[in-house]
Amino acid sequence: MLLRHTQKASETIERKALTVNPAKTCQPVGAMYAALGVHGCLPHSHGSQGCCSYHRSALTRHYKEPVMASTSSFTEGSSVFGGQANLLQALTNIYAIYEPEIVAVHSTCLSETIGDDLGQICSKAVADGKVPEGKHIVYAPTPSYVGSHVTGYANMLKAFVEKFPIKTDEKKRQINLLSGWVEPSDMRELKRIMAMMDVKSVLLPDTSDVLDAPMTGEFQMYPNGGTTIPEMVSMGDSMATVAAGWFATRDAAIALENQCKVKFTQTDIPVGLKATDRFIQAVAKEARVSVPESINVERGRLVDALTDMQQYFYGKKVAIYGDPDNIIPLTEFLIDLGMIPTAVVSGTPGKEFMKRMDALLGDIPEARYLNGAQADMFLMHGWIKENPVDLIIGNTYGKYIARDENIPFLRYGFPILDRIGHSYFPTVGYMGTLNLVTKILDKLMDKIDETALEEKFELVM
Ligand code: SF4
Secondary structure, three states: OOOOOOOOOOOOOOOOOOOOOEOOOOHHHHHHHHHHOEOOEEEEEEOOHHHHHHHHHHHHHHHOOOOOOEEOOOOHHHHHHOOHHHHHHHHHHHHHHOOOOEEEEEEOHHHHHOOOOHHHHHHHHHHOOOOOOOOEEEEEOOOOOOOOHHHHHHHHHHHHHHHOOOOOOOOOOOEEEEEOOOOHHHHHHHHHHHHHOOOOEEEEOOOOOOOOOOOOOOOOOOOOOOEOHHHHHHHHHOOEEEEEOHHHHHHHHHHHHHHHOOOEEEEOOOOOHHHHHHHHHHHHHHHOOOOOHHHHHHHHHHHHHHHHHHHHHOOOEEEEEOOHHHHHHHHHHHHHOOOEEEEEEEOOOOHHHHHHHHHHHOOOOOOEEEEOOOOEHHHHHHHHHHOOOOEEEEOHHHHHHHHHHOOOEEEOOOOOOOOOOHHHOOOOHHHHHHHHHHHHHHHHHHHHHHHOOHHHOOOOO
């Protein structure tokens, strides 16, 4: 559908400033998702109602859960004269009606463009008594004409870290775990891994039991999950921080180190065998524990399954797009499986992406990769036309390319708008990787079944 009528396989269209179907969404979506991972927190969008509706619906459509957020509801007047009065009035209403513990304010393109200073307005709100005693306000600038939803997530995570952790004289035998953008089920899996390793940890943010909360028959404005304020405060006394996901967590980890002298180790999100190994080693080192046998058993189970599957992956070409924190370890894993990532695209800017991709794909002549504004779905489709692949992995937006080119398609990442249930099954850690690799193999084997000649159609494959 993207290039069906406009581009042939042999054509490459040169562009300098045009983005067509970006492989990202806007900053406030990420800020909202991070804020939902804090218990009792209400995300607040400082901009027009339309922006807030879009951000909420993007999250609701992916997680299939109601996403609560408020808005400054800019009108023509606030767009010209500034939105301070709207935000101050909004805060009065929000604390009185919705009773959150924290309001997490993020900006939008409009409020940034007219020059609203969130820091100044939030300080004034506190000075004017708009924030009741014992309640809190945090803010993060999230202009959507730079960065992506991942940048917004990172900015809001940093805002929480700058606000709450306090260093006291009492060192706590716990580590901080800053999580990049993963599913609620992944966050639950990270906590399960910490428990298996007997490591006390504070996971921030934690959207488990928020965006996958059980049906109880009663509406809960603030579900049971989410990192609590006391937990965030205690992060200043932790032994160390493990930050999983360069793009989403690095700024927050640096801020926490500067503020409370809590050293950090940067790792990838634990997707795939090697990335999970590095993550487990980082946790073991920082928490000063040894890796328990139960973790080794899970690793061994994954390795055993990969050995059984490996023959089907070897030499298969794959196109991947999405958020850098997810697709960097995924690319590494697919190479380990014997696959050839020939097209890798991320709409999120940042030099780390090309550095990591150079290291992973630099020796594969047919691999093409790019991030930033022009690393869009248009580019991805063009590359796939030039060098067809056996599998596409990415969010829902890839379904048009997959349909046009008749290529198996695995939905992975954010957003997934046209399937249900994905957010309940983790893809991090050894068990999550087993879940992910099984889905990848299913796609490839389904294609074999679909296209097999009658005499080659096998019961046992
Ligand atoms: S105007 Fe900006 S903040 Fe609002 S939805 Fe569009 S990109 Fe996002």
